[in-house]
Amino acid sequence: xxxxxxxxxxxxxxxxxxxxxxxxxxxxxxxxxxxxxxxxxxxxxxxxxxxxxxxxxxxxxxxxxxxxxxxxxxxxxxxxxxxxxxxxxxxxxxxxxxxxxxxxxxxxxxxxxxxxxxxxxxxxxxxxxxxxxxxxxxxxxxxxxxxxxxxxxxxxxxxxxxxxxxxxxxxxxxxxxxxxxxxxxxxxxxxxxxxxxxxxxxxxxxxxxxxxxxxxxxxxxxxxxxxxxxxxxxxxxxxxxxxxxxxxxxxxxxxxxxxxxxxxxxxxxxxxxxxxxxxxxxxxxxxxxxxxxxxxxxxxxxxxxxxxxxxxxxxxxxxxxxxxxxxxxxxxxxxxxxxxxxxxxxxxxxxxxxxxxxxxxxxxxxxxxxxxxxxxxxxxxxxxxxxxxxxxxxxxxxxxxxxxxxxxxxxxxxxxxxxxxxxxxxxxxxxxxxxx
Amino acid sequence: xxxxxxxxxxxxxxxxxxxxxxxxxxxxxxxxxxxxxxxxxxxxxxxxxxxxxxxxxxxxxxxxxxxxxxxxxxxxxxxxxxxxxxxxxxxxxxxxxxxxxxxxxxxxxxxxxxxxxxxxxxxxxxxxxxxxxxxxxxxxxxxxxxxxxxxxxxxxxxxxxxxxxxxxxxxxxxxxxxxxxxxxxxxxxxxxxxxxxxxxxxxxxxxxxxxxxxxxxxxxxxxxxxxxxxxxxxxxxxxxxxxxxxxxxxxxxxxxxxxxxxxxxxxxxxxxxxxxxxxxxxxxxxxxxxxxxxxxxxxxxxxxxxxxxxxxxxxxxxxxxxxxxxxxxxxxxxxx
Numbered sequence: 001x002x003x004x005x006x007x008x009x010x011x012x013x014x015x016x017x018x019x020x021x022x023x024x025x026x027x028x029x030x031x032x033x034x035x036x037x038x039x040x041x042x043x044x045x046x047x048x049x050x051x052x053x054x055x056x057x058x059x060x061x062x063x064x065x066x067x068x069x070x071x072x073x074x075x076x077x078x079x080x081x082x083x084x085x086x087x088x089x090x091x092x093x094x095x096x097x098x099x100x101x102x103x104x105x106x107x108x109x110x111x112x113x114x115x116x117x118x119x120x121x122x123x124x125x126x127x128x129x130x131x132x133x134x135x136x137x138x139x140x141x142x143x144x145x146x147x148x149x150x151x152x153x154x155x156x157x158x159x160x161x162x163x164x165x166x167x168x169x170x171x172x173x174x175x176x177x178x179x180x181x182x183x184x185x186x187x188x189x190x191x192x193x194x195x196x197x198x199x200x201x202x203x204x205x206x207x208x209x210x211x212x213x214x215x216x217x218x219x220x221x222x223x224x225x226x227x228x229x230x231x232x233x234x235x236x237x238x239x240x241x242x243x244x245x246x247x248x249x250x251x252x253x254x255x256x257x258x259x260x261x262x263x264x265x266x267x268x269x270x271x272x273x274x275x276x277x278x279x280x281x282x283x284x285x286x287x288x289x290x291x292x293x294x295x296x297x298x299x300x301x302x303x304x305x306x307x308x309x310x311x312x313x314x315x316x317x318x319x320x321x322x323x324x325x326x327x328x329x330x331x332x333x334x335x336x337x338x339x340x341x342x343x344x345x346x347x348x349x350x351x352x353x354x355x356x357x358x359x360x361x362x363x364x365x366x367x368x369x370x371x372x373x374x375x376x377x378x379x380x381x382x383x384x385x386x387x388x389x390x391x392x393x394x395x396x397x398x399x400x401x402x403x404x405x406x407x408x409x410x411x412x413x414x415x416x417x418x419x420x421x422x423x424x425x426x427x428x429x430x431x432x433x434x435x436x
Numbered sequence: 437x438x439x440x441x442x443x444x445x446x447x448x449x450x451x452x453x454x455x456x457x458x459x460x461x462x463x464x465x466x467x468x469x470x471x472x473x474x475x476x477x478x479x480x481x482x483x484x485x486x487x488x489x490x491x492x493x494x495x496x497x498x499x500x501x502x503x504x505x506x507x508x509x510x511x512x513x514x515x516x517x518x519x520x521x522x523x524x525x526x527x528x529x530x531x532x533x534x535x536x537x538x539x540x541x542x543x544x545x546x547x548x549x550x551x552x553x554x555x556x557x558x559x560x561x562x563x564x565x566x567x568x569x570x571x572x573x574x575x576x577x578x579x580x581x582x583x584x585x586x587x588x589x590x591x592x593x594x595x596x597x598x599x600x601x602x603x604x605x606x607x608x609x610x611x612x613x614x615x616x617x618x619x620x621x622x623x624x625x626x627x628x629x630x631x632x633x634x635x636x637x638x639x640x641x642x643x644x645x646x647x648x649x650x651x652x653x654x655x656x657x658x659x660x661x662x663x664x665x666x667x668x669x670x671x672x673x674x675x676x677x678x679x680x681x682x683x684x685x686x687x688x689x690x691x692x693x694x695x696x697x698x699x700x701x702x703x704x705x706x707x708x709x710x711x712x713x714x715x716x717x718x719x720x721x722x723x724x725x726x727x728x729x730x731x732x733x734x735x736x737x738x739x740x741x742x743x744x745x746x747x748x749x750x751x752x753x754x755x756x757x758x759x760x761x762x763x764x765x766x767x768x769x770x771x772x
Binding site for chain 2: 053055056061062077164167168169170171173174175178234235238240241243244416417418419
């Protein structure tokens with residue numbers, strides 16, 4: 001059947017819709033042909049002919065997490081085919097990187113996945129450090145781990161609220177935002193921003209923990225398990241929630257690997273892969289924690305994995321707070337890292353040094369590097385090609401949202417239109433990161 | 437003079453009932469927002485008036501002055517009348533709702549506590565409520581939008597299937613009271629409320645009533661995460677607010693019916709509480725059920741369309757049929 005689907009000739013008058021028809025033949029098999037000119041009598045009284053309905057979901061749809069557009073072939077309410085169209089939030093981040101120094105690009109990574117900016121910063125900074133082979137001081141590594149795990153909690157809380165809201169449980173959204181607010185307040189006291197932090201620096205972090213931070217964080221971690229219980233009372237024991245998530249959007253471990261899924265979306269299918277364990281970085285190998293794995297690969301198991309990761313993240317933060325040594329928070333390598341601010345405002349040489357790095361960039365060796373970091377959605381990787389100048393020659397982002405959306409069609413076929421929102425909800429998709 | 441009075445008294449009654457109902461419809465939106473807000477750890481409307489008390493009026497004014505958009509591809513006539521077909525049946529049911537026990541006499545005119553007491557009161561309400569489904573389907577169909585069409589179809593299927601279970605669930609009560617008149621049903625409960633004699637029927641009624649009024653967890657027709665706004669996606673301004681009013685008027689109507697059929701209407705729960713006026717009791721009961729509706733909206737996620745239909749046909753209808761059979765047998769044995 002596949003051979004018969006020919007790609008149409010390019011239309012002469014190219015409207016937007018024409019170009020789409022040209023690139024995307026909608027059916028995997030030949031669509032059934034119904035002679036419309038015939039009357040019902042001529043067809044032998046066949047009144048019950050059916051046609052698939054084409055529904056354009058998004059980009060202006062309240063539940064598409066931004067500007068995702070999915071074209072759905074529907075048979076009644078059943079999804080026959082779901083074709084995602086991306087690029088409505090494309091801002092050319094990768095191209096913009098080519099005209100920025102490595103330090104400047106940190107602020108743009110904030111704007112990719114605006115739900116979890118810290119993890120984007122982290123991924124970028126790690127990639128650059130790998131390229132420049134900088135060793136980060138130990139305290140900075142612990143600080144980074146704590147901040148990254150706090151951000152992971154924020155990301156998962158945000159996901160939980162939105163997923164529940166998509167399924168119709170409004171209250172969970174407000175409850176998760178209540179806890180998210182506490183952590184965001186802590187971030188605000190740490191770096192002054194509430195959403196786009198730019199806290200990480202190449203070679204370390206921007207500042208040490210402010211006074212009172214540790215106490216508040218401890219208090220939060222003590223109360224947090226009770227809060228997770230509270231979400232569970234609304235969801236886990238709720239038959240409607242179970243009916244809406246169990247068995248929905250099933251993907252086998254093998255398929256998940258083939259679709260290159262990562263993060264909780266992969267681990268929900270029972271595949272043991274976590275960059276933090278597979279290739280330990282920061283302080284992840286110095287603390288005890290476990291990787292929660294799902295069994296059945298449905299929406300519920302992915303939900304369960306994320307809920308367990310909340311517990312694991314709090315465990316990591318607690319241990320890091322205990323073990324964190326004193327010491328510098330920035331590596332000091334002349335020509336490669338920014339001098340400390342105190343020295344810049346007091347010493348002439350440091351001022352010149354700072355000016356040189358800020359204006360023409362750091363001394364970066366020639367070469368290529370790929371570095372993946374476990375963001376809360378999955379593996380967020382940066383591929384950098386450096387030509388030895390202060391600005392990257394080429395940057396490619398491996399964003400989990402973008403990769404995950406590739407499995408949308410596979411995972412949504414034969415489910416109902418109501419399940420579609422839970423399916424792209426289960427990837428934890430953020431369009432800013434997906435389109436970049 | 438006689439004829440004049442005969443027309444004047446019902447007209448005054450109708451306008452008073454309509455005014456009271458519409459006032460409560462406006463303020464139930466306020467209560468819903470406030471109750472949900474407090475459940476969700478936030479404040480809700482606070483800006484307009486003290487504690488946002490004037491918010492419903494501001495909302496109403498806003499909707500009134502909004503541009504009335506009819507989409508280019510829509511069927512203009514049906515698109516225009518569909519909201520009216522939804523709203524009128526929702527309001528018309530209040531004609532047979534008895535709000536209190538005693539008639540009031542003002543300036544020599546006797547006002548009954550209901551507009552009319554016809555002997556098929558409950559049937560009359562259900563008959564008109566079914567017409568509301570037409571408005572929803574027509575509105576969805578006439579919008580010429582796929583979301584609205586899907587929403588309209590869902591609404592049609594849902595309302596029809598849950599109306600069956602709703603209708604069957606009250607038959608037990610009718611068997612007990614041996615009347616279809618709302619006033620007589622209430623009077624039959626002066627010793628014991630029917631909720632105690634018909635607990636299963638009450639549960640079925642409340643579940644079906646939630647589905648019938650298209651509210652969470654059964655708000656398929658307007659599920660905002662799937663169908664944008666369902667059948668009223670294309671509506672704006674006053675026409676949108678008609679649908680909105682109809683939904684809340686329906687909510688109050690089904691709560692009134694629940695209070696009358698199961699919770700003893702205007703009767704006080706205990707003898708020593710009878711000093712409180714019957715109307716207050718009635719309003720309290722109605723608001724108790726309304727609060728329950730809002731409460732489950734704050735708690736439950738949305739079921740899926742096929743699960744909803746399965747639940748309706750495979751659980752609700754057999755249960756209500758079983759309830760009728762059991763009630764009939766027990767009544768036959770007891771009454772002989």
